[in-house]
Amino acid sequence: MSKKSNTSKRYTLEFKCDAVALVYSSGKTVTEIARDIGVSPEGLRNWVNQDKTDRGQGPAGVLTTAEREELVRLRRKVREMEQTIEVLGKATAFFANHKTK
Incomplete structure (x- = not known):
């Protein structure tokens, strides 16, 4: 089998x-x-x-093949930008807390 x-x-x-x-x-x-x-x-x-x-x-x-490829590329870029924004937000909060002490 x-x-x-x-x-x-x-x-x-x-x-x-x-x-x-x-x-x-x-x-x-x-x-x-x-x-x-x-x-x-x-x-x-x-x-x-x-x-x-x-x-x-x-x-x-x-969607055409080219449109699918562009969609994948743009979704990846959005995901990377969201991660960057999250890191910058955390860094801003970190430095804001340390400045006031």
């Missing part, structure tokens, strides 16, 4: 692009191509849908 790994495989961007191009050009279903190249059908379907979104053909309100 074999166990499936809980860790997901990571595929290169080039592999994903080639797989999506194969879906568009082959005339086969996503499931058939996924079986042929050894990926999950749902994973390949997600890659195709994201490609359509990146090309401006996806549903309204869905």
